Amino acid sequence: MEISNKLKNIGKGFVAIVAISVALSACSKRNDQPSIIAAGVSFINASPTVKEFDIYIGRDQLMADAFKYGIKSVYVALYPGTTTLRITERGKPTLLLTKDQTYQSGKRYSTFLIDTGANRSFLTVVDKLDSPATDTKAKVRFLNLSPDAPALSLAVTGAAAPLFTNKLFKESTSFTDVEPGDNVSFDLKEADVVKATLAAGKLEKGKFYTIYAKGYKGKSDGDLLKFGANIFVAQ
Structure with missing residues (x-):
């Protein structure tokens, strides 16, 4: 399986956000005030x-290169609170999507464009x-995250029982334990019928993997x- 973890060059403006967060944290420490812990997204x-x-x-x-289908960024540090996320077509000013999103201090998140x-x-x-x-x-x-798929289940190939069952579009699960191994594959199923592998x-012990149905x-x-399906490891 190919693990997709692609972060292209971060724009200078976004680097400034991270720098400001770090500076505020350092300033708080000098004044004996609690430091500000960023959210990771x-x-x-x-x-x-x-x-x-x-x-x-x-x-x-966020990045200098195009935000293409399948691209994933590594965690970036954001000032906790509500921030506005925006999407435009590559190189064009017209907004296609905007959303005010709240991220809490000290927590990590994955935000998907779907x-x-x-x-x-x-x-x-x-x-x-x-x-x-x-x-x-x-x-x-x-x-x-497949817009026209029905409820889907995910199973380790060859396993007697699925890991997760009957997840509708936009539904997600918590992390569950899976045996690590050098050659582990997964099946996407509809009513026990394999539709994609x-x-x-x-899979390495102690690491966190996200698998999502796509397309x-x-x-x-x-x-x-x-x-x-696609898979990525948290980092």
């Missing part, structure tokens, strides 16, 4: 379209990445936007 484009976008946090562009056209939206989930150092399992969660890859069922094989 990863942004993922799961919107099944060939269009390319620019994504903005407030007025600042669906297309008038239904395009942001979906944010909290990333609870708590695991003892002695844990011997990998952690996996699942989201159904995520190619085998390595359209109506697309043919070879189409970039066809139904399938």
Whole structure:
């Protein structure tokens, strides 16, 4: 399986946001006041379209390169509170989507761009990445982000029972334990019938993996936007 973790160059304006947060924290320490702990947010484009976008946090562009389908950023530090997320078509000023999103201090989040056209939206989930150092399992969660798919289940290939069952579009799960291994694959199922398989890859103990259903069922094989699954590791 291919683990997608792509963060292109962060715009200078966004770097300034992080720098301001760090400066405020340092200033607070000098004045014997509590430091400000940032929120950590990863942004993922799961919107099944060939269009390319620019994504903005407030007025600042997240990355210099296009926010393409399948792209995922590493965690970026944001000042806690409510910020405005914006999407434009690549290189154009017209807003396609805007949302005021609240992120809490000290928490990590994944914010997905999902669906297309008038239904395009942001979906944010909290990333609870708590695991003892002695844990011997990998952690996996699942989201159904395929706009035209019915309820889906996720199973380790060959397992007797699924990990998660009957998740509708936009629904997500908590992380659950999975045996680590060098060649672990996963099946997306509808009513116990395999509809797509995520190619085998390595799962490491103590790491947190997100698998999401993507694309359209109506697309043919070879189409970039066809139904399938993607996986990434939290970092």
